[in-house]
Amino acid sequence: MTDIAPAIRLRNLRKRFGTRVGLAGIDLDITGAHLVGIVGPDGAGKTTLLRALAGLLEVEAEVATVLGYDLAGDVRALKTQVGYVSQVFGLPRELSVYENLRFTARLHQIEKADFERRAGALLERTGLAPFANRPAGALSGGMKQKLAVSCALLSNPALLLLDEPTAGVDVLARDEIWGMLCERGADTLILISTSYLEEVGACERLLYLDGGRIVAQGTPEALRAAVPLELYRAWGDDPRAIAAAARALPYVGEARATGRYARIEVPRAATPGAAHVLHDLAALPAAVLVAEQAPIDMEATLLHLARGPHA
Amino acid sequence: MIISARGLTKRFGDFVAVDDLTLGIEPGTIFAFLGANGSGKSTTIRMLIGLLKPTAGQIELDGVDVIRHPRAVRDRIGYMGQKVSLYQGLSLRENVEFYAGLVSLSGAALEQRWGALRERFELGDAEAERPENLPAGIRQRAGLAVATLHQPRVLFLDEPTAGVDVHNRAVFWDLIQEEAGTGVTVFVTTHFLEEVDYCDRAAFIDAGKLLVDATPEELRRRYSGGYRIRVGVAPGALEPAASALRAAGYTWCAEADGSELTIEALHPAALAALHSATRGAPVSIDQPAMADVFRRLVSAGAPP
Numbered sequence: 001m002t003d004i005a006p007a008i009r010l011r012n013l014r015k016r017f018g019t020r021v022g023l024a025g026i027d028l029d030i031t032g033a034h035l036v037g038i039v040g041p042d043g044a045g046k047t048t049l050l051r052a053l054a055g056l057l058e059v060e061a062e063v064a065t066v067l068g069y070d071l072a073g074d075v076r077a078l079k080t081q082v083g084y085v086s087q088v089f090g091l092p093r094e095l096s097v098y099e100n101l102r103f104t105a106r107l108h109q110i111e112k113a114d115f116e117r118r119a120g121a122l123l124e125r126t127g128l129a130p131f132a133n134r135p136a137g138a139l140s141g142g143m144k145q146k147l148a149v150s151c152a153l154l155s156n157p158a159l160l161l162l163d164e165p166t167a168g169v170d171v172l173a174r175d176e177i178w179g180m181l182c183e184r185g186a187d188t189l190i191l192i193s194t195s196y197l198e199e200v201g202a203c204e205r206l207l208y209l210d211g212g213r214i215v216a217q218g219t220p221e222a223l224r225a226a227v228p229l230e231l232y233r234a235w236g237d238d239p240r241a242i243a244a245a246a247r248a249l250p251y252v253g254e255a256r257a258t259g260r261y262a263r264i265e266v267p268r269a270a271t272p273g274a275a276h277v278l279h280d281l282a283a284l285p286a287a288v289l290v291a292e293q294a295p296i297d298m299e300a301t302l303l304h305l306a307r308g309p310h311a
Numbered sequence: 312m313i314i315s316a317r318g319l320t321k322r323f324g325d326f327v328a329v330d331d332l333t334l335g336i337e338p339g340t341i342f343a344f345l346g347a348n349g350s351g352k353s354t355t356i357r358m359l360i361g362l363l364k365p366t367a368g369q370i371e372l373d374g375v376d377v378i379r380h381p382r383a384v385r386d387r388i389g390y391m392g393q394k395v396s397l398y399q400g401l402s403l404r405e406n407v408e409f410y411a412g413l414v415s416l417s418g419a420a421l422e423q424r425w426g427a428l429r430e431r432f433e434l435g436d437a438e439a440e441r442p443e444n445l446p447a448g449i450r451q452r453a454g455l456a457v458a459t460l461h462q463p464r465v466l467f468l469d470e471p472t473a474g475v476d477v478h479n480r481a482v483f484w485d486l487i488q489e490e491a492g493t494g495v496t497v498f499v500t501t502h503f504l505e506e507v508d509y510c511d512r513a514a515f516i517d518a519g520k521l522l523v524d525a526t527p528e529e530l531r532r533r534y535s536g537g538y539r540i541r542v543g544v545a546p547g548a549l550e551p552a553a554s555a556l557r558a559a560g561y562t563w564c565a566e567a568d569g570s571e572l573t574i575e576a577l578h579p580a581a582l583a584a585l586h587s588a589t590r591g592a593p594v595s596i597d598q599p600a601m602a603d604v605f606r607r608l609v610s611a612g613a614p615p
Contacts, residue, residue, distance in 0.1 A: 041476045042446035087474070140349030168393060168473040170347040170502055171602050172609055195476060197505065198602055233596070237579050240488070256481065257488070259508025259527060260577060260598075282591070289582035292594045299477060299505075306478035 007031050008053065008159075008189070011063035013071075015048055015212075022048035023059070024212035030189065030205075035181065037203030037220075038193040041306055044209040046193040047087060050161045053191065054084045067158055080108060083152030087163045089144045093137025097128050097147055100136055101154060108155035115154075122150040125180060142173030149177050153184065160184065162192040166199065178202065197298040208305050216305055224296045227304045229253065230271050231296050232264040234281045234288045241286035249280055254303075265300065312371070313338040313465060313496045314359065319368035321354050321519075328354045330519040332368070336512075338464070341487065341497045343506070343513035345605070351519035352500050356467055359498070360388055373464050386414065389463035393470040395454030397442040403453050404438045407460065414461035424460060432456040432486060448479025455486060459495075466490060468499040472506065484509045504601040515608060523608065527601070532576035534607040535599035539564065540572045540585065543593035552588035559584035 013026040023045050030036060038046045052059050053066050055075030064071035069078040091100050101122070105115040123129040126146040131139065136147060145165050152160060160181070166174045178199065181190055194200060201220050208216040208223070216223060234242045239257035246255040246262055251270040256263050266277055274293050281291035314336040321329040329351045336342050346352050357363035359370060361381030370377040373387045390396075397406045411421045429435055432452050442450050451471055458466060468487070472480045480503065488509060491497050499510070507513045507527050514524040523530065531537070540561075542549060546568040549556065556572065559581045564571040574581055577596070585594070 041478060042448045042474075140347075142348035164474060168348075168470055168502060170350075171504060171605055172347060174502075175606070195474060195480075196503065197477065198600075235577070235582050235596070240492075256485070278591075278593075289579070289586045290589070290594055290596070292596055294595075302477045303481065306476070 007065070007067060009063055009065045011061060013049075013052065013059055013061040013064050015052060015057055015059045021212050023052065026212075026214055028207070028214060032189075034189055035202075035204045036189070036191045037200050037206045038191055038209065039195075039200055039206055039302060040209035040215075045212040046209055047163050048212070049209065050084075050163050050191060050193065053159070054082050054161050055079050056084075080155070081158045083155065083157035083160045085145075085148045085152050085162045085165045087167065089136075089148060091136050091144075091148060091151060094135055096133045096135055097123070097139070098132040100147060100151060104151040104154050110155060118154055118156075119150075122153060126150055126176060142169045145169050146173060146177060149180060153180065156187075158188060160188050160190045160192075162190065164193050164195065166194060166196060174199070197302070200302070201298045208302075210305070215308070220298065220301075223305075224298070224301050227296045227301050228268045229296060229300060229304060230266045230268060230274065230277070231294045231300050232266065232277060232281060233261045233292050233294050234264060234284070235261040235290040235292075236286065236288045238286060242284060242288055245284040245286040246281065249277075251277075263294075263300075265304075312336060313373050314342075314498065315369075315371045316355075316359065317369045319355065319358060319370065320366045321351075321358060321363065322366045328519050329358070329365075329516075332516070332519070332521050334514065334521070334524065336496060336498070338496050339491055339494045340512060341491045341499065341510040343510040344498060344500050344516070345504075345507070345513055346500075346516040347609070350516050352516065353469060354519075355516070356390075356469055356498070356500070360384065360390055360467055386461065387464045388467060389458035389461070389465070390467045391451075391454045391458040391469070391471055393473045395442065395450055397450070397454055397457060399441060399443045402439050402441055403434065403445075406442065406453075407457060410457050410460055416461060424462075428456045428459065431489075433482075446479075448475045448482070451475055451479070451483060452486070455483070459490065463495070465496045465498065468497065470500050470502065472501060472503055480506070504605055507601045515605070517609065528576045528578065530601075530604050530608070531599050534604045534611065537573050537575045538577050538599065539597040540574070541595045541597075542570045542572070542589050543595075544570050544589070546570060548592075549588055552584075555584050556588050561585075 008028060008030040010026050010028040013023055015022040026049060040046055051057050055071060055078045059071055066078055067081055069075060095103060101119045123132055128143060128146055149165055166177055203220060206217060206220055206223055207214050236242050239262045243255040243257045243262035246252050246264045251266055251272060253265040253267050278291045281288050312335045316332060316334045319329055319332040332355060344352055358365050361377045361384050372384045375383045377384050407425055411417060434453055434456060437445055437449050437453055472483055487497055512526055513530060515522045561572045561574045564573055
């Protein structure tokens with residue numbers, strides 16, 4: 001456990017890049033240890049927020065403290081307590097896996113014995129031990145990201161900021177990275193942006209950004225419960241035809257074929273009731289073999305937020 | 312077959328990147344090509360599109376021997392990678408004109424083709440922008456539009472949705488399905504495993520070797536605990552239909568009260584049997600997640 005309690009407090013945090021608005025006024029309080037997911041459409045400000053929290057950007061704000069440090073002041077001490085993984089692999093490619101870890105240890109002034117113990121544990125945990133002497137540039141995409149996360153974890157940071165660390169990474173490497181984060185969850189405040197629905201659903205708390213603002217936040221369950229939609233699945237031989245036919249029903253919002261069924265969304269404000277909807281779906285001209293009402297999932301939640309009333 | 316690869320092998324020194332790979336893909340198929348990072352997916356694609364000569368094996372694409380005539384397949388294929396191959400510094404419109412020149416498309420024919428793509432891919436507002444200034448989702452859509460400019464018979468998409476948000480991924484897959492609907496064959500890699508359900512078939516390679524090549528539903532049958540289906544009826548109410556349900560492949564969950572079924576794969580005949588048995592009663596279907604299917608596939612290793 002680190003000495004300083006992880007905490008983030010932001011009031012009206014703003015960032016401009018020339019005429020473009022990166023962050024348009026972020027208000028946020030995070031206390032205690034959490035695994036916090038940052039989600040939202042491309043260009044919403046996720047990367048900018050993570051970089052601001054790492055003390056990498058000059059920002060404007062009424063209040064902006066991270067781990068007790070003011071982002072408007074000297075952030076050098078903050079940076080020693082932050083682990084950061086950028087969207088694009090940014091470690092020296094010509095250095096080996098081990099050399100990258102040692103280089104990171106020197107930046108953080110980690111004692112040799114501590115370094116050997118921590119690096120050894122991380123190499124074992126990630127399965128990178130057999131590749132310790134391989135140049136980072138010659139690693140597969142999944143191994144590169146495991147190395148980046150290992151370097152970020154090496155100093156036992158109080159705050160870990162991860163910008164899409166699992167983008168383009170296979171499911172097994174994602175599981176390993178996610179496992180490492182969950183193990184740290186109790187000791188470290190982790191903010192992670194991700195596009196994987198499975199990972200979004202596994203976060204303790206979500207911040208949904210759009211247009212440089214947080215437009216929704218809460219637990220995944222709370223965000224799901226707040227979606228004012230009913231979700232139906234209509235199974236049959238031709239889900240595309242079913243989706244097209246369902247769109248003709250006057251109360252249907254969206255209908256889309258995916259695999260073996262059509263996903264059909266009905267706004268709660270317009271629904272004639274589940275029994276009525278299921279009856280209508282069964283009677284569609286495209287042959288529906290089975291229709292069911294399904295719980296609102298993370299996909300429906302994020303798609304709803306993407307076109308929500310804030311937009 | 313529009314794509315046929317037999318005994319495809321690529322060695323780099325002692326390292327075998329692709330090992331005796333055989334694939335056959337029918338026209339109009341959406342074919343998911345899956346595997347871990349470094350498993351040989353991109354090397355396979357580079358050989359299939361004639362950019363890399365195999366150490367051994369044969370490849371035929373749309374009737375063309377790719378190894379003997381690599382240039383002859385270029386008109387027949389479109390390619391888009393995770394890093395969209397649009398030139399930075401040029402606007403999208405300038406990129407379109409550049410690529411159109413490479414495939415000898417110009418004048419009224421270009422205007423007609425690009426006009427249709429611009430409208431269908433909703434790129435009107437992006438036309439004057441440089442690719443580096445576009446959000447990832449729109450940039451990927453623009454990349455797909457440019458890759459289809461010359462109406463290729465086969466589209467190779469290497470992680471086209473990596474780093475793209477859920478809304479733009481859904482839009483992107485609608486477009487891919489539309490392309491396939493016109494007869495275009497789509498060969499796609501992805502790490503978003505739920506996207507496998509948009510595909511007709513999925514192959515999985517590990518260390519350059521093909522482990523499995525099957526429909527998504529067949530993968531569920533082989534590598535999951537199957538579907539669980541709860542029917543909102545009184546205990547025992549499904550008994551009159553028991554023999555028909557068993558014949559379709561259903562079994563009763565031992566721990567439930569007689570209203571919960573399992574089945575390995577939900578094929579059309581199984582859906583029809585469920586439809587007859589439930590007679591409009593509420594149904595809840597728990598489908599195995601594709602990510603879990605692939606976790607089990609990888610741990611199983613060899614095909615069963």
